[in-house]
Amino acid sequence: MNYGYQEAFTGLTDYNHFFVNGELLARFLQESGANIDRLTEMGLPVTVEQSEQKAHLDDPLVYHKFNNFAEKMVNWDKLPAKFTAAGNQVLTNTAAVDLEYQDGLQAVLAQTDEGEQLRIAAKKVILADGGYCGDPEMMAEKYADSAELLNLGERKADGTGIKLAAKLGANTNHTPVFGLVCLGGHFQKNLVENAIE
Numbered sequence: 001m002n003y004g005y006q007e008a009f010t011g012l013t014d015y016n017h018f019f020v021n022g023e024l025l026a027r028f029l030q031e032s033g034a035n036i037d038r039l040t041e042m043g044l045p046v047t048v049e050q051s052e053q054k055a056h057l058d059d060p061l062v063y064h065k066f067n068n069f070a071e072k073m074v075n076w077d078k079l080p081a082k083f084t085a086a087g088n089q090v091l092t093n094t095a096a097v098d099l100e101y102q103d104g105l106q107a108v109l110a111q112t113d114e115g116e117q118l119r120i121a122a123k124k125v126i127l128a129d130g131g132y133c134g135d136p137e138m139m140a141e142k143y144a145d146s147a148e149l150l151n152l153g154e155r156k157a158d159g160t161g162i163k164l165a166a167k168l169g170a171n172t173n174h175t176p177v178f179g180l181v182c183l184g185g186h187f188q189k190n191l192v193e194n195a196i197e
């Protein structure tokens with residue numbers, strides 16, 4: 001089989017009806033081999049196999065699937081402890097609600113489920129909140145037929161990231177891109193590529 005970067009780029013662009021962020025897709029594909037190795041190092045190995053999903057039956061044999069789903073869940077749950085052991089902090093049940101910005105980014109303001117307010121000093125922040133498929137108004141703005149879409153996606157993805165970026169004057173214009181499965185908008189360009197400094 002002859003399948004490399006070019007075939008993957010063309011195939012995914014075509015599959016998504018050209019609703020892709022080309023620059024982001026290019027970077028993703030360039031890193032994909034290294035990411036598969038990283039997944040293995042993290043205890044989340046994957047192997048190529050034929051997808052059982054009907055939409056992918058005729059795809060080239062490049063579909064990666066977790067080797068063992070039960071093991072994957074166990075190893076996934078171990079990741080926060082590894083991250084903490086490396087000197088980092090993991091906050092669960094905590095949502096970023098605002099950014100403090102004055103002469104550059106100063107802090108992320110967050111709130112726990114119990115209502116406790118936190119201020120986390122930070123010079124850079126990556127907004128990776130899953131897009132805005134959980135915000136019906138933002139969806140309606142970008143998709144005229146949003147009321148007819150069945151949202152299977154993450155309801156917590158309420159567009160906080162894009163709203164905070166817009167509040168700071170970031171260019172949040174984008175071509176809406178949604179997944180075949182999650183049917184939710186993903187604001188990709190500024191969130192992923194340009195971490196706010």
Ligand SMILES: Cc1cc2nc3c(=O)[nH]c(=O)nc-3n(C[C@H](O)[C@H](O)[C@H](O)COP(=O)(O)OP(=O)(O)OC[C@H]3O[C@@H](n4cnc5c(N)ncnc54)[C@H](O)[C@@H]3O)c2cc1C
Pocket residue numbers: 094095096097128129130131152153154156157158160161179181182
């Ligand atoms: C039913 C279903 C099946 C799927 N099947 C597949 C599949 O087989 N293969 C495949 O490749 N993809 C599949 N996908 C798609 C895939 O899951 C998503 O594309 C992917 O998870 C998106 O990753 P993400 O990091 O952008 O966002 P997410 O995985 O949504 O992560 C965003 C995280 O940010 C958190 N968050 C949101 N707001 C805040 C805030 N203000 N503060 C702090 N945290 C916040 C959310 O709780 C969430 O944990 C499927 C999706 C769905 C819904």
